[in-house]
Amino acid sequence: MLLLEADGKVLFREAGIATPRGMRFRDAPGGAVLPGVGPWIAKAQVPVGGRGKAGGVRPVATAAELPTILQALLGLRIKGCDTREVLVEEMSGGPEHYLALMVDAAAGGVRLIYSPHGGMDVESQAAHGERGFSEVLPLDAEALEAAAGRMADRVAGTQRAGLLDLCRRLIALFLSRQLMLAEINPLFAQPDGRFVAGDAKVVIDMNTLAAQPVLRGILSDGRALYPDAWRKLSQDFDFVEIDPAGQVGLVTTGAGLSMMLIDELVAQGLTPNNFCDMRTGQMRGSPARLLQIFDWLAAARDVRVVLVNIFAGITDLSEFAQLLVDALRERPGFRLPLVVRLVGNGEAVARDIIVAHPDLGIAFEPDLERAIALTAERLRTVSRKEALDAV
Amino acid sequence: MLFELDGRSPVIVQGITGRMGQKHATLMQRYGTHIVGGTGRVRSGEAHAFPVYADCGEAVRATGAVASIALVPPQNTLEAVREAAAAGLRVVVTVAEGVPVHDALHIRAIARAAGLIWVGASTPGLCIPGEIKLGFLPDVSLAPGAVGVMSKSGTLSYEVGRRLVARGLGQSAWIGVGGDPVKGVRFADLAAGFAAHAATRAVLLIGEIGGDEEEEFADVWGRLGAPKPAYALIAGAQAKEGVTMGHAGALVLGERGSLGSKQKSLRRAGVQVFDTLETLADAIARVPI
Numbered sequence: 001m002l003l004l005e006a007d008g009k010v011l012f013r014e015a016g017i018a019t020p021r022g023m024r025f026r027d028a029p030g031g032a033v034l035p036g037v038g039p040w041i042a043k044a045q046v047p048v049g050g051r052g053k054a055g056g057v058r059p060v061a062t063a064a065e066l067p068t069i070l071q072a073l074l075g076l077r078i079k080g081c082d083t084r085e086v087l088v089e090e091m092s093g094g095p096e097h098y099l100a101l102m103v104d105a106a107a108g109g110v111r112l113i114y115s116p117h118g119g120m121d122v123e124s125q126a127a128h129g130e131r132g133f134s135e136v137l138p139l140d141a142e143a144l145e146a147a148a149g150r151m152a153d154r155v156a157g158t159q160r161a162g163l164l165d166l167c168r169r170l171i172a173l174f175l176s177r178q179l180m181l182a183e184i185n186p187l188f189a190q191p192d193g194r195f196v197a198g199d200a201k202v203v204i205d206m207n208t209l210a211a212q213p214v215l216r217g218i219l220s221d222g223r224a225l226y227p228d229a230w231r232k233l234s235q236d237f238d239f240v241e242i243d244p245a246g247q248v249g250l251v252t253t254g255a256g257l258s259m260m261l262i263d264e265l266v267a268q269g270l271t272p273n274n275f276c277d278m279r280t281g282q283m284r285g286s287p288a289r290l291l292q293i294f295d296w297l298a299a300a301r302d303v304r305v306v307l308v309n310i311f312a313g314i315t316d317l318s319e320f321a322q323l324l325v326d327a328l329r330e331r332p333g334f335r336l337p338l339v340v341r342l343v344g345n346g347e348a349v350a351r352d353i354i355v356a357h358p359d360l361g362i363a364f365e366p367d368l369e370r371a372i373a374l375t376a377e378r379l380r381t382v383s384r385k386e387a388l389d390a391v
Numbered sequence: 392m393l394f395e396l397d398g399r400s401p402v403i404v405q406g407i408t409g410r411m412g413q414k415h416a417t418l419m420q421r422y423g424t425h426i427v428g429g430t431g432r433v434r435s436g437e438a439h440a441f442p443v444y445a446d447c448g449e450a451v452r453a454t455g456a457v458a459s460i461a462l463v464p465p466q467n468t469l470e471a472v473r474e475a476a477a478a479g480l481r482v483v484v485t486v487a488e489g490v491p492v493h494d495a496l497h498i499r500a501i502a503r504a505a506g507l508i509w510v511g512a513s514t515p516g517l518c519i520p521g522e523i524k525l526g527f528l529p530d531v532s533l534a535p536g537a538v539g540v541m542s543k544s545g546t547l548s549y550e551v552g553r554r555l556v557a558r559g560l561g562q563s564a565w566i567g568v569g570g571d572p573v574k575g576v577r578f579a580d581l582a583a584g585f586a587a588h589a590a591t592r593a594v595l596l597i598g599e600i601g602g603d604e605e606e607e608f609a610d611v612w613g614r615l616g617a618p619k620p621a622y623a624l625i626a627g628a629q630a631k632e633g634v635t636m637g638h639a640g641a642l643v644l645g646e647r648g649s650l651g652s653k654q655k656s657l658r659r660a661g662v663q664v665f666d667t668l669e670t671l672a673d674a675i676a677r678v679p680i
Contacts, residue, residue, distance in 0.1 A: 002633040002644060047633030049645030079632055103492055105572045105602055105640075106579075108499045139496040178493045180572070181644075207465065207489045207639060228634050238637045242629060255570055255637025256544020256599050259626035264667055266629050275630075277637035311549050313515065313529035344529060344549075368550070369669060 001206055001229050002047040006087045007218050008182075008200025014214070015173035017166060017184075018196045022089030026224075027074065029066050036090045038062060044073050044083040045225065054078045060088060080243075084225050092196050096186035099167065100201075101144075101174045103181070109136040110144065110174070114151050114163070118186040131155065144171045162193040177215060178208040209233060235292055238277040241300075246273030247379055249297035249336070251290070251308040253280045253315075261309055261368075270376060273303050280315040283323060290327035294334045304382045305337050307375045309368065312344035321350035328360050337378040338362045341371035392481050392508055393576070394564060394588045396458060397522045403450045403480075404429035405461040405471045407441055412462040415527055416441055419460075422524040427454035430474075447478035458482040460516065460525045465489035468512055472498045476505035484525045485511035488570070492639070495573035502575060509575025513638065514567035515545035528552070528565060536561020537680045539591035541581050543570050543604070543638065547626055548597050554672035560680075563590040570638030572601070578608035586618045592680040593620040595671075596662070600627030601641040601648040609656035617661030620678060624671045625653050625664065 003011070009019045021035035024045075034040055044056030051057060056078050058069050066088065076083045098118035104111040114133040133151040137143045148171060152164035166187075174182050181203035188196045206229065209216050216233065223230035228240040238255070242262060248270050252258040255277045262272045274296070278289050297303050310320060321342065328334065342350050343366045354364045363378070365371040402419075406412040407429025417440060420426045428442035428450055444450035447459065459480050461471040465487040475483040483502070490498070490512040502509040510517055516526010521535040528545075532552030540562050542548035548567065555561065564585075568576055578596060585594045594612075598605040605625065612621060628650050630636045632643045643649050654664050665671035 001635050001642070049632070081631075081633070103496065103573060105574075106577070106604075106607055108496060108503070108573065110496070138500060139493055175493075178491055180492055201644075203642070203644070205492045205639070206635060208491045208493075211491075228631075238635075240631055240634055240636060242631060254544065254546025254549075255641060256542070256547030256597070256626050257550055258546075259544075259599055259630060259636055259641070260547050260550075260624070260668065263626060263628040267667065272629070275636055311529075311546050311553075313532075313545070313549055314527050343553075344531060 001204055003202045003204060003218065004045040004047060004085065004222070004225060005043065005200050006045055006085065007222065008202035009197065010218065011173060011177060011202060012197050012200055015169045017169050018194065019200070020089040020092045020196060020198070022087055025070055025074070025086045025088060026084060029070060034063055034066065034088060039091045040088050041091050042069050042073060042086050042088045044076055044078060045085040045087055046078045046081040046083055048079040048081055051078050056083065059091070092188045092198050094188040094190055096198070097189055097195070098185045099170065099187050100181070100183035100185070101170055101179070102183065104136050107136040110139050111136050112144065112147050112151060114154070116155065141171065141175060158193045159189060162195050166195050177212060178205055179203065180205050206232060235289070237279050237282070237289060238275065239293065239296060240275040241273065242275055243271055243273060244300070245302050246271040246300070247302050247304045248272045248375060249300060249303040249306040250274055250276050251278065251293050251306060252276045253278050253310050257309070257311060264372060268372060268376065270379070273297070273300050280310060280312070280320055283320075285319065285323070287323045287327035287330065290323060291330060294327060294331050297336070298334050303336065305339065305375055305378045307371065308338060308340040308342070309371065310342050312342065312346065315345060317342045317344060317346035318349035318353060319346070321353040325353060325357050325360065335361065337382060339371050339375045339378060340364050341366060341368055393510070393517065393566065394584050396482065396519055398423050399425060400458055400523060401425050401427040401454050401456045402458045402460065402523070402525065403427060403447065403454065403456040404441070405431070405447065405459055405475065406463040407431045408433055408437070408439060408443060409462060413440070415462055418527065419524050422530070423521070424523045424525065427456055447474045447480060451478045451480060456480065458525065460484045460486070462486060465512070469494045469498050472507070472509060473501055476501050476507045480507060482508045482510065484514065484516050485509070486514055486516060486526055488513040490571060492571070492573050495571060499573060499575060510566065511569050511575055513571045514569035517564070517566045518562070519564050520562050526567065528567070532556060533565070534561030537563050537590065537592040538675065539563050539585040539588060539594045540565040540597070541578055541595070542567050542597035543599050543640065544597060544626065547624070550668060551595070551597060551624065551672065554668060555675065558672060558676040560676060563588060563592070570599070570640050572640035578604045579611045582608055582611040582615060586615050591619065593622065593675065593678070595675065596621065596623040596657070598623060598625045598653060599638065599641050600625070600630045600636070600643050600650050600653070601638070603648065605653040606656040609660035609662065612662065613660035620680070621662040622671060622675055623657050623662050623664045624668070625650055625666070628666065
């Protein structure tokens with residue numbers, strides 16, 4: 001998962017990597033005093049690339065401009081992500097370099113990349129010039145340190161020591177926090193030979209969190225900024241909001257099939273609210289996960305219909321159907337129309353269980369295409385009823 | 392080696408005394424897999440359906456096993472593969488979801504150095520239908536046939552497999568490469584094997600957004616001259632950038648890992664790319680193979 005820039009920089013500073021002085025804002029500045037004398041730069045904190053091109057980065061010439069700029073940026077939707085926080089930093093300058101350590105999955109190692117030409121278009125640059133460096137190394141501190149030495153030899157004498165020191169710190173951070181990516185772009189070269197990280201792109205591995213209290217702390221303190229990751233960390237399954245105005249709530253299992261279902265719904269003009277991989281195999285006879293999902297869906301403004309889709313390879317569907325009934329009984333206030341598509345292991349008994357509870361208004365349908373059609377039909381019925389009620 | 396596995400290949404289960412291990416050892420045996428024993432902790436007085444050995448080395452010496460399936464938790468997966476490699480096994484499948492990526496890098500290095508084929512992690516396993524199953528691919532989705540299947544996702548491949556079976560088709564080999572970013576066998580590693588595998592007459596790739604495995608496969612497949620009809624289904628058109636979508640590997644960052652890049656590369660390599668389950672299954676069924 002990609003950390004917000006401001007949190008990536010928290011990790012950088014902890015590792016002794018210099019960043020511009022700055023402040024984080026989640027609402028109007030109040031009486032906050034920005035560091036230094038300006039000018040500053042205000043950056044929307046969203047976990048997506050290309051925010052500059054999307055209007056999410058704005059210069060702040062004087063402190064008086066700050067409230068207006070914050071107002072413009074907070075709430076700005078960039079590539080489907082709402083800006084919930086803005087980082088305002090002292091404007092940095094100097095030649096822009098690039099430094100990154102990343103897991104290279106294809107090569108099966110860690111790639112160290114350096115270029116003296118950083119900036120906006122570095123990803124599209126075919127080569128990093130003759131002073132650039134790119135090597136795949138084993139995941140091993142000694143090998144990485146040695147590569148850092150070879151890399152630093154490419155740069156001018158005044159910058160060599162600063163770059164080597166920075167790279168060593170980045171290696172230590174990458175290893176200790178078990179990162180997948182630590183990228184600095186732009187990396188500002190200072191006249192005295194030191195470097196300042198203008199941006200931070202840090203991807204953490206959600207599978208390491210049990211052993212990473214600092215990363216857990218970042219997600220926990222920033223739960224409002226990382227709602228999807230926080231849900232996964234606190235509940236141990238995946239529920240990602242796809243469209244806050246989505247009308248179809250999804251209760252599904254399996255990452256690939258759940259993504260595919262969302263794609264198929266959208267292709268048919270429906271608007272799924274969420275991605276969900278509830279991992280039915282881990283429910284162990286408890287309806288807790290279903291109750292949690294019902295609560296999230298109940299809180300979603302526009303969800304009108306719920307579609308449940310489980311392809312049971314191992315999961316016993318009769319057990320799941322019973323848990324579904326139990327969960328609905330436990331939430332008498334949650335009565336959205338439910339289309340339930342269950343297929344596979346224990347399907348016949350599951351159908352009997354659902355049919356035995358007609359008052360819950362569940363439509364059982366083992367065929368996925370028909371279940372999607374039924375979902376669309378239920379949505380139309382609910383919308384018509386709402387329209388009539390409004391008259 | 393993967394394509395040479397059959398119902399005679401001796402297989403051990405690492406973690407055979409655990410809840411998962413006991414259950415799936417029996418289910419795999421029922422399918423036809425030649426389970427010869429396993430490793431795990433035996434509490435005194437406990438009886439087990441299969442011979443239990445102290446470690447892989449002992450199990451291999453006693454049984455001649457060539458393949459192993461590790462039904463152990465994610466934090467024990469690195470150790471399990473280390474043991475499998477030291478014992479001289481040829482294939483190891485690790486099913487656990489949640490193996491840290493840095494662990495996966497170590498596992499990959501250990502397996503490569505030992506000449507051990509690692510399938511996983513985060514996979515329901517592999518199957519040569521009618522012969523051998525290492526994992527828990529559901530029987531309703533399996534039938535002997537001519538389509539070579541490789542998939543990052545378990546559930547999505549079950550759904551596709553079931554539709555193929557309903558249309559009278561089956562699989563020549565089915566390999567779940569898993570949903571993690573760093574893994575053992577990748578799509579591209581299977582291209583030459585499927586191209587040479589006589590029983591495979593068409594290839595089906597079930598991918599998803601994130602990483603660049605689909606692009607890598609397209610490169611290799613194109614270089615092989617697109618030797619067989621190939622089909623692909625890629626999930627995640629609506630995935631949210633910067634957030635992992637269930638699978639640790641399903642993460643889009645800018646153009647990296649995006650759907651468009653995958654579709655373009657695959658189509659250039661002569662692969663027919665689909666975006667719905669039914670159109671894919673119908674297309675495969677339309678051409679006699």
